[in-house]
Amino acid sequence: MSPSIATNQTILVVGGGIGGMTAALEAAECGKQVILVERNATLGGRTARMNRYFPKMCHPTCGLEINLRRLKGNRNVRVMTMAEVSSVTGRRGDYTIILKLTPRYVNTNCTACGDCAAAVEAEISNPYEYGLSKTRVAYLPHTMAYPMHYVLDPSIIGTADAGKAKAACKYDAIDLDMQAETVELKAGAIVWATGWKPYDAAKIQPYGYDRFANVITSLEFERLADPHGPTGGKLLRPSDGKEAKNIAFIQCAGSRDENHLRHCSRICCMASLKQTHYVREACGESGKSTIYYIDIRVIDRLEDFYRKVQQDPTVSFVKSKVAKIVEDKDGNPVLHGVDTEGYHRYATTHDLVVLAVGMEPETNGIKLPDDLLLDSSGFIEGSHDEGMFGAGAATSPLDVNRSVQSATAAALRAIQVVHKTAAAEGGRP
Amino acid sequence: MSEQNQQAVARYRNNFLKEVEDRVEDGEWVKMCMQCGVCAGSCPFGPHWEHSPQKIFMMIRAGKREEVLASDSMWMCTSCYNCIVRCPRKLPITHIMHGLAHYAHRLGMAPKGQPTREIARLFWNNLAKTGRVNELKFSLAMYFKDGFVQGIKNLLAMQGIGMGLMKARRLNPMEILGGHKCKDKDGIHKMIAKAREIEERKQGYAS
Ligand SMILES: Cc1cc2nc3c(=O)[nH]c(=O)nc-3n(C[C@H](O)[C@H](O)[C@H](O)COP(=O)(O)OP(=O)(O)OC[C@H]3O[C@@H](n4cnc5c(N)ncnc54)[C@H](O)[C@@H]3O)c2cc1C
Ligand code: SF4
Numbered sequence A: 001m002s003p004s005i006a007t008n009q010t011i012l013v014v015g016g017g018i019g020g021m022t023a024a025l026e027a028a029e030c031g032k033q034v035i036l037v038e039r040n041a042t043l044g045g046r047t048a049r050m051n052r053y054f055p056k057m058c059h060p061t062c063g064l065e066i067n068l069r070r071l072k073g074n075r076n077v078r079v080m081t082m083a084e085v086s087s088v089t090g091r092r093g094d095y096t097i098i099l100k101l102t103p104r105y106v107n108t109n110c111t112a113c114g115d116c117a118a119a120v121e122a123e124i125s126n127p128y129e130y131g132l133s134k135t136r137v138a139y140l141p142h143t144m145a146y147p148m149h150y151v152l153d154p155s156i157i158g159t160a161d162a163g164k165a166k167a168a169c170k171y172d173a174i175d176l177d178m179q180a181e182t183v184e185l186k187a188g189a190i191v192w193a194t195g196w197k198p199y200d201a202a203k204i205q206p207y208g209y210d211r212f213a214n215v216i217t218s219l220e221f222e223r224l225a226d227p228h229g230p231t232g233g234k235l236l237r238p239s240d241g242k243e244a245k246n247i248a249f250i251q252c253a254g255s256r257d258e259n260h261l262r263h264c265s266r267i268c269c270m271a272s273l274k275q276t277h278y279v280r281e282a283c284g285e286s287g288k289s290t291i292y293y294i295d296i297r298v299i300d301r302l303e304d305f306y307r308k309v310q311q312d313p314t315v316s317f318v319k320s321k322v323a324k325i326v327e328d329k330d331g332n333p334v335l336h337g338v339d340t341e342g343y344h345r346y347a348t349t350h351d352l353v354v355l356a357v358g359m360e361p362e363t364n365g366i367k368l369p370d371d372l373l374l375d376s377s378g379f380i381e382g383s384h385d386e387g388m389f390g391a392g393a394a395t396s397p398l399d400v401n402r403s404v405q406s407a408t409a410a411a412l413r414a415i416q417v418v419h420k421t422a423a424a425e426g427g428r429p
Numbered sequence B: 001m002s003e004q005n006q007q008a009v010a011r012y013r014n015n016f017l018k019e020v021e022d023r024v025e026d027g028e029w030v031k032m033c034m035q036c037g038v039c040a041g042s043c044p045f046g047p048h049w050e051h052s053p054q055k056i057f058m059m060i061r062a063g064k065r066e067e068v069l070a071s072d073s074m075w076m077c078t079s080c081y082n083c084i085v086r087c088p089r090k091l092p093i094t095h096i097m098h099g100l101a102h103y104a105h106r107l108g109m110a111p112k113g114q115p116t117r118e119i120a121r122l123f124w125n126n127l128a129k130t131g132r133v134n135e136l137k138f139s140l141a142m143y144f145k146d147g148f149v150q151g152i153k154n155l156l157a158m159q160g161i162g163m164g165l166m167k168a169r170r171l172n173p174m175e176i177l178g179g180h181k182c183k184d185k186d187g188i189h190k191m192i193a194k195a196r197e198i199e200e201r202k203q204g205y206a207s
């Protein structure tokens, strides 16, 4: 185990999405020492994998770029990727953290020239694209990756590809002997910005996500719409690669449901409204979006966005939670249910169904320090000793705007904790 | 209008939801329905009845007392439990439907001649007499419930099945002479009377 690399006046931020990056930068720009730990090979989190952002329909690269620039210009933040917290002990002002580091097999010499990827042959399902495409075993997570270094998938070790990759690299950046290690470090306060994950759509049995190729999740739809995505931005449906024009969005897929997630995921209504823009952009007047909903929940200022979508003649709304989906002989999904405005029974055929899946805490299912306070859905509320804080979507299903606000608040609280620690130790804060 | 019905109307006036909450089994769940429509869309009987559970629950909240209690929808429920399994609010829908049927029956408002209701009644009368179901008498009563001519037609139609059952010793023709009973028939009658008394008290009909 490597020795301690931080002090108890350090702030540890777990999770390098927009929430974690913000918390780390806010604290670092106030002069605090920050360690930002990210499990994946790159910072950016879920936001980097979206096509466009409501409410302004901007590209995620825009917000990311600003933060990455701030990060590069700041000496107080130390970023560790492919690192996961495996335990936290101690208390407010004096935590001991054990990190588990996974080998990247590529060191900082990497210039992202891509010669290694060109040299290897084996492919894996692309994690960044939710498995919608394949990538080589030597790959760059995405074009906005930070750090801008390639990664070797562990499956390459011991194969001929490993040697080919190493031989192809002109910068001696490939190190096949890298090992997994554990690192111990100290921190005075911890910000958990571990974000969210989509609810497992296959568990919603009547919707047949696991059985019907043309039933996909809202996250997969973001990838289809992205010009840099697996279909080059064309809305091609998985079963036969035909262009999907008549698209259904099913709201509350897994949310507001005692059998699945109890909470309202809050973002999915806005996400589907946003995604109707993708349909319009791809198909113009010949596209058709139908939103099946219990009630549309858009928060405060976002109501304007909803109004505009309502005025779009290619978008219609059906007030009904779809009861079940079946597939016709051509692979088209047929939606069955009863609408609440008049109790009409429908059986409507669409080209493609997008499930607006719920958001649950990414930390669901992993062991967190006992001291953390969680709400009934597992979102982080804080800690008993008031030295650990949640930030971003780890605290509740938040959009980017609200994640950033929550991260700034968490940074402030963490700063107060390390100030108090410093004062107690007689040092200058 | 039955006496019980008059009393209920007088007591709850226009608040049918309250009446259902107080008097129908699991009725307190009705207000939890968020009108999503999943139960209506999941019911295998869906297209064949007038009022889906979703609609019944909204009608209760809207105070449509006559229409709800006279509806034959809750009598159509086959207890498949599809709706209970899928309801996002975990309403015990099947139980509420049966509770409503029971309540409508007791107030004398259930639809006359509704087949499920008739069969339930025949079954109960048959069972309560001796403490054992007399299959033969029950089947005959069922066949002849719509008159003599229809009864003969039903008998002829079911002839093959009847013979098969007799051969397999599942149906004893001698049962027509009274049939098997519980040892303590009077005890059974007393037990049923007591259960009814407790139930009446629980439902607030007796003190
Ligand atoms: C379909 C859909 C569309 C959306 N569209 C929009 C939109 O248009 N506009 C908008 O404002 N919002 C949108 N959102 C919401 C947006 O995705 C979130 O607000 C945002 O991702 C929150 O950022 P975050 O940093 O809190 O979490 P995340 O983006 O989830 O980042 C968390 C990071 O923590 C890392 N991590 C997790 N656990 C650990 C661990 N144990 N150790 C180390 N690292 C860990 C993860 O790898 C990840 O990098 C959408 C959401 C959905 C579901
Ligand atoms: S935001 Fe909309 S789709 Fe998402 S859970 Fe809430 S109501 Fe359902």
Ligand code: SF4
Pocket (backbone or CB within 6 Å): B032, B033, B034, B035, B036, B037, B038, B039, B040, B053, B054, B057, B086, B087, B088, B089, B090, B091, B093
């Ligand atoms: S499924 Fe449940 S919540 Fe939905 S309409 Fe039926 S009873 Fe109401």
